[in-house]
Amino acid sequence: xxxxxxxxxxxxxxxxxxxxxxxxxxxxxxxxxxxxxxxxxxxxxxxxxxxxxxxxxxxxxxxxxxxxxxxxxxxxxxxxxxxxxxxxxxxxxxxxxxxxxxxxxxxxxxxxxxxxxxxxxxxxxxxxxxxxxxxxxxxxxxxxxxxxxxxxxxxxxxxxxxxxxxxxxxxxxxxxxxxxxxxxxxxxxxxxxxxxxxxxxxxxxxxxxxxxxxxxxxxxxxxxxxxxxxxxxxxxxxxxxxxxxxxxxxxxxxxxxxxxxxxxxxxxxxxxxxxxxxxxxxxxxxxxxxxxxxxxxxxxxxxxxxxxxxxxxxxxxxxxxxxxxxxxxxxxxxxxxxxxxxxxxxxxxxxxxxxxxxxxxxxxxxxxxxxxxxxxxxxxxxxxxxxxxxxxxxxxxxxxxxxxxxxx
Amino acid sequence: xxxxxxxxxxxxxxxxxxxxxxxxxxxxxxxxxxxxxxxxxxxxxxxxxxxxxxxxxxxxxxxxxxxxxxxxxxxxxxxxxxxxxxxxxxxxxxxxxxxxxxxxxxxxxxxxxxxxxxxxxxxxxxxxxxxxxxxxxxxxxxxxxxxxxxxxxxxxxxxxxxxxxxxxxxxxxxxxxxxxxxxxxxxxxxxxxxxxxxxxxxxxxxxxxxxxxxxxxxxxxxxxxxxxxxxxxxxxxxxxxxxxxxxxxxxxxxxxxxxxxxxxxxxxxxxxxxxxxxxxxxxxxxxxxxxxxxxxxxxxxxxxxxxxxxxxxxxxxxxxxxxxxxxxxxxxxxxxxxxxxxxxxxxxxxxxxxxxxxxxxxxxxxxxxxxxxxxxxxxxxxxxxxxxxxxxxxxxxxxxxxxxxxxx
Numbered sequence: 001x002x003x004x005x006x007x008x009x010x011x012x013x014x015x016x017x018x019x020x021x022x023x024x025x026x027x028x029x030x031x032x033x034x035x036x037x038x039x040x041x042x043x044x045x046x047x048x049x050x051x052x053x054x055x056x057x058x059x060x061x062x063x064x065x066x067x068x069x070x071x072x073x074x075x076x077x078x079x080x081x082x083x084x085x086x087x088x089x090x091x092x093x094x095x096x097x098x099x100x101x102x103x104x105x106x107x108x109x110x111x112x113x114x115x116x117x118x119x120x121x122x123x124x125x126x127x128x129x130x131x132x133x134x135x136x137x138x139x140x141x142x143x144x145x146x147x148x149x150x151x152x153x154x155x156x157x158x159x160x161x162x163x164x165x166x167x168x169x170x171x172x173x174x175x176x177x178x179x180x181x182x183x184x185x186x187x188x189x190x191x192x193x194x195x196x197x198x199x200x201x202x203x204x205x206x207x208x209x210x211x212x213x214x215x216x217x218x219x220x221x222x223x224x225x226x227x228x229x230x231x232x233x234x235x236x237x238x239x240x241x242x243x244x245x246x247x248x249x250x251x252x253x254x255x256x257x258x259x260x261x262x263x264x265x266x267x268x269x270x271x272x273x274x275x276x277x278x279x280x281x282x283x284x285x286x287x288x289x290x291x292x293x294x295x296x297x298x299x300x301x302x303x304x305x306x307x308x309x310x311x312x313x314x315x316x317x318x319x320x321x322x323x324x325x326x327x328x329x330x331x332x333x334x335x336x337x338x339x340x341x342x343x344x345x346x347x348x349x350x351x352x353x354x355x356x357x358x359x360x361x362x363x364x365x366x367x368x369x370x371x372x373x374x375x376x377x378x379x380x381x382x383x384x385x386x387x388x389x390x391x392x393x394x395x396x397x398x399x400x401x402x403x404x405x406x407x408x
Numbered sequence: 409x410x411x412x413x414x415x416x417x418x419x420x421x422x423x424x425x426x427x428x429x430x431x432x433x434x435x436x437x438x439x440x441x442x443x444x445x446x447x448x449x450x451x452x453x454x455x456x457x458x459x460x461x462x463x464x465x466x467x468x469x470x471x472x473x474x475x476x477x478x479x480x481x482x483x484x485x486x487x488x489x490x491x492x493x494x495x496x497x498x499x500x501x502x503x504x505x506x507x508x509x510x511x512x513x514x515x516x517x518x519x520x521x522x523x524x525x526x527x528x529x530x531x532x533x534x535x536x537x538x539x540x541x542x543x544x545x546x547x548x549x550x551x552x553x554x555x556x557x558x559x560x561x562x563x564x565x566x567x568x569x570x571x572x573x574x575x576x577x578x579x580x581x582x583x584x585x586x587x588x589x590x591x592x593x594x595x596x597x598x599x600x601x602x603x604x605x606x607x608x609x610x611x612x613x614x615x616x617x618x619x620x621x622x623x624x625x626x627x628x629x630x631x632x633x634x635x636x637x638x639x640x641x642x643x644x645x646x647x648x649x650x651x652x653x654x655x656x657x658x659x660x661x662x663x664x665x666x667x668x669x670x671x672x673x674x675x676x677x678x679x680x681x682x683x684x685x686x687x688x689x690x691x692x693x694x695x696x697x698x699x700x701x702x703x704x705x706x707x708x709x710x711x712x713x714x715x716x717x718x719x720x721x722x723x724x725x726x727x728x729x730x731x732x733x734x735x736x737x738x739x740x741x742x743x744x745x746x747x748x749x750x751x752x753x754x755x756x757x758x759x760x761x762x763x764x765x766x767x768x769x770x771x772x773x774x775x776x777x778x779x780x781x782x783x784x785x786x787x788x789x790x791x792x793x794x795x796x797x798x799x800x801x802x803x804x805x806x807x808x809x810x811x812x813x814x815x816x
Contacts (some may be wrong), residue, residue, distance in 0.1 A: 008531055043695070114522060115564050120647060147579050151647040152560035152654065156523050156738050157612055166613040168735035169554050171684065180554050182684045182734075199750070204565055205574040205815050232736065234551055238529060239559040240648025247735040248612070255640050276590045278578065326590075327576035327639065327655040328815065330564050407613050407736065 002044070002087050005035035010254075010395025013087055014263075015251050017219070017254035018065055021105040026065045032083060033254055033397065036102050043098045049086065049319055053078050062111040065255060066334040068111045069199050069218045076199075076218070077259055081112075092388070100303035102397075107253035107366075109160040110221065111334040116249065117151040117324060118193075118225060118338035120144075121223065121315035123269070125343040128355045133233075140363050145273060148315035148323050153338065154246035161253050161397075164404040167377060168247040185228035187360065188375040190342040192293050192351035192383060193223040196224055196311055196317050197255055198335040205328040210281040213318035214258065216331065222291075222383045222399045223253040229354055229374070251336070252399035260394045264387035265289045266311050275319075278326050283285035285316035289387045293340060293351070295366060296380040304365040305356060308342050308349040310385070377405040409599035410495050415442035418662075418803025421495055422671075425627070425662035425804075426473055426489045428516040431508060433654050436471045436516055440491060440807065441662055444510050447491065452504045457494065461486050472520040473663060474742040477607050477626045484607075484626070485667055510805075515661035517568040518629065519605055519742040524561040524632060525732060526601075526655065526746035528552075529723035531677070533751040540640075554682060554729050556723035559634075562654035563747065564796035569661050569807050572680070575785060575814040576655040578639035592814035593636035595768065596783040599749040600701050600791060601631040602718055605663055605727050606743040611734040618689040619725035622666065624739065629701075630660040630791045631746050631805045637762055637782070638730045660791070660807035668802045672696045674719050683727075686711050693724035697795045699750060701759070703774060704808075705789040711774040713764060716750050716757040718793070785813040 005012055005138055011033040021031045029042035042060035044050065053075055059067045068076060086092050120126055123140070126149075130139030143149065143211055159165075171180040199218030202208050208216055230253060232244025268286040289310035296302045315323075320337060341351040350356045353374050357363055360373035375381065380402040386395025413420055418443040418551070429439045431444055437450035450468040452458065460485055475483065492644075494500050500602045529535055538547030551557065575596055579588040607626030610616050616624055633653060640652025676694040698716035728745060742762075749759040758764045761782050764770055768778045768781035783789065788810040792802025 048807065067598050094413070115562060136421075141645055143579075143645070147643060147651075149643065149647055150650050151560055152650070154560055154737060155521060155563070156740055156743070157736075159612070169615075170438060170735045171551075173551075177682065180551070180684065182686055184583075204567070207577075207816075219714070228735070235557065236547055236648075237551070238644070238648070239557055240644075242558050243555075243731065243737070244561070245736045246732075246737045276588065278590055289633060312721070323651065327578045327636070327651045327652045328565075329576050329651070332564055335564070 002090065002092055009035050010393065010397050011035055012393050013084055014016060014392050015256060015260050015394040016083050017021065017256045017260065018068065019226060019254045020064060020108040020111045023100060023105050025098065027104050029388055030060045030062070030065065030068060030234050033102060034087060036106050036257055038100045038102055038172065039099070039348060040098045044134060047095065050079060050082065064334065065110050066112050070333045073199065080257060080259065097303050107161055108249060110255050113155050113158060113336040115154045116158060116336040118153045118340060119315065119320050120149040120340040121313050122340055122342050123220055123311060123314040124345055125341040125355065126352060128343060128350060132359050146275070148320045150324065151240045153249060157246055157248050158336070159248055159250050160252065161399050161401065163227055163250065163401060165248045165401050166404045167404055167406040170228060170243050170336045171234055172230040173234045180234055185230055187229035188231050188372065188403060189227045189353045190293065190375065190381045191225035191227055192291055192306060193225050193339045193341060194220050194289065194385065195223040195251065195336050195338040196220050198331045198333055198337070201332045202330050204330040206326040207328065208325045210279065210318040213321040215348050216321060217258055217292065217317060219255040219257040220261065221255055222385050222396045224250045224381060224383055224399060225338060225375050226250065240250060250401045252396050254397050256396055261287055261387060263389055263392060269314055278322055279319050281316065281318050286311045286313060287387065289385050291383070291385045294382045295372065296382060297366055297368055298326065298368060299368055301366070302382070303370045305364055306348060306351060308344045308351050310342060312342060312344050313339060375403050377403050379403050409608050410498065410500055411443065411569060413664060414632060417443050417804050418801065419443055421492055422800050423664060423802040424491050426476065426667065427518050427662045428472060429513040430516065431513050431708060431795050438468045438470070438473065438476060442495060446508045446510055447622055448506045448508070451583050455503065457636040458490065472742065473518050474520050478741045481607065482798040488665060488667065503715050511546065513767050514539055514641050515569055517566060517659060518663050519660055521742050521744040522740055523568060524563045524566060524744040525714050526561045526748060527723065527728050528557040528748040529721050529728065530748055530750050531721060531722040532753055533763065535546045536751060536758060540767050554683065556728045558732065559648045561657060565630065565654055565656050566744070567656055568656050568816055571660065571809060572660065572812040572814045573634055573656045573809050576636050577814055578636060578651050579613050579642055581642045588642055594782065595637035596811060597635045597637050597761045598701065598783065598789045598796045599602065599633035599635055600714060600716060601633050601750060602697065602793065603659065603746045603748045604628050604632040606739045606741055606745070609740050610733055610738050612738040613662045615736065616733040618726040621729040623728060625666055625725060627663040627665040628669065629663055629805045630793050632658045632789060632791055632809065633746060634658065644741055654655060658807060660804050662805050662806055669695055669795060671800060677722055679722070686730055687727050689724065693726050694719045694721060695795065697793050699793045701702050701792070702790045703780065704787040704790055705774055705776055705778060707776055709774070709776045710790070713772055714756060714759060716752045716759050718750060720750060720752050721747060783811050785811050787811050
């Protein structure tokens, strides 16, 4: 092995995720993360290491992973397994210039997503929201257990890790008021999500079945669906969230392939009532991925406020994609499909401030003893996620964005 | 003048819209429509006619107008006025190979829209929908007169004129049933809309004011927001339309510039209650554009079923863009912003089958004596629109798409 990897690293040799990085002296290019280091895949390609795979060199020098992903799973998996075997040999020993410390590189949004869809597939989250804002006795809407509810998000405002999030302004209806006012949101929130990335184009008019769906899924990232709850609440009936969410959505840097996540499959929840045939599936399609959210306050003190798990999802990714395309809607390589907020059954597993503080009525106390109902300026929201089983760990690294005060 | 233009042509010399066309022997390129002909702008550029404007030749040979639009209004307006003066001189006489008959070319989607937003800005439409599905006495929701309600549409399924629209399948809740069924929609509908096309990128975090908005609007097209009413009704609470709409949205071929539409400005409706300051505006920001919808049935017989007008819109484009960006959401050149269904006050000015047949309860009789509650397979929906004043006519041509039977 080329160097030791900490056993708690998200980037074990079983992972080999793909991402886009740049350094002070080099432009954006493809890389992978191993341990605390980044391997320059463009440099590796230029040295001829991938020659046998017949991949155009330019693919490794792109600003996004899309063209690489578009090569298809046969080639991208070969790249991944080749890197694994190179790392276990000593063939890369003579190329120290291909390695960077993770802390020395700038990480970028990994894919260009023409379209971004956000699902609403956690039963615990949908139930919490229904209990707070609708009828506690009938928290889930009638359609919820029949179809994976979703809406289209805004692709232009997708950003990567470390990008600051300006506190948005907008219309808010003060409690008891008849007229809205315009102001900076006072209920800025995160939503803990994962997202999958489409790896293959589908044709308009041609559905992708649950059996075919996994062929169309390249890999996964963490996603923070930033939300201004007061703006959202005033606007969202009847056409859904708009200005309460489209100011920013952030995405983690390293796309973890479905092949790396393969060992972590688990059974999903029993779906009752039975779903329609086009949503039926075979095999284990949930994944045991542990998720955490922390807030790092202005003073730099970090407090973990949520521990959830992707395995809780009621609707799995294959079902989501089958539903998305069953009407003939087409998907394209790089499209991003968010899970929706991933809440678990326990109070400390809720995936948003809205739920953790029960709409602001039960503030959290952070480690510096300050209280939070919703996010304050200069708070940094840090999301992490990893799967671990029998000593094999595969993770996403950290998605970290700081709230900036409203502009202007 | 190079040739006579019919006085009822949408493409008078006052128009000079921009579009993308191809012929049997040539790939996609930029063109303009004049009378019943298309002028090859790539050919014109290659002959050096635009040399003084310092525009890269490649811009005229693109698959979409985006790079051309991205040149900025100073340059694109210069191209337009230069074409007008060339046409009025005889300098193009010696280049007959630059002209094609409109009927001999293939027209394409004119822009690549990374994002597509659809507003809901016709008071008559929102009122009709509210009367049908909610409370007739309180048809408009409380937020409607305070903000231009909108949702994000699906960009991947945008198509151009003449592209067939497969009847979508999906989940539908039969009347009185507790469980949904899966089937092809029985309530396929059009929505008569216009859309504006963003001409300039904005920066994330930086709102575009109503005063600045028109600088960001390149031009307009007609838009058909295809809708499956039964699928939409079952899915849309709480997150808005998804599978009921994202199977296809069609867009007309010729982008009519805001400069061509300038003579047709009219005052918008009085907005009461007064809007918040960020939505206030000065000047006439509505446009008197007559809109028509016809159905051409399987036998080729055409029936006009709707005459509406863009001037009815409650919220204007400057307000829509100001609202869209006030939270810091960024827009990009080529983005498409649909108006929402444009209904007028009279029954024959309603912009959808849903309203024209009052949710299917009052079927229309077509000229071949057949009845329509919603669209049938092989029906062709034709939308047209033009502005006319003092002998000057500027129009969009026809947006025409045929319903194909459900696939598979």
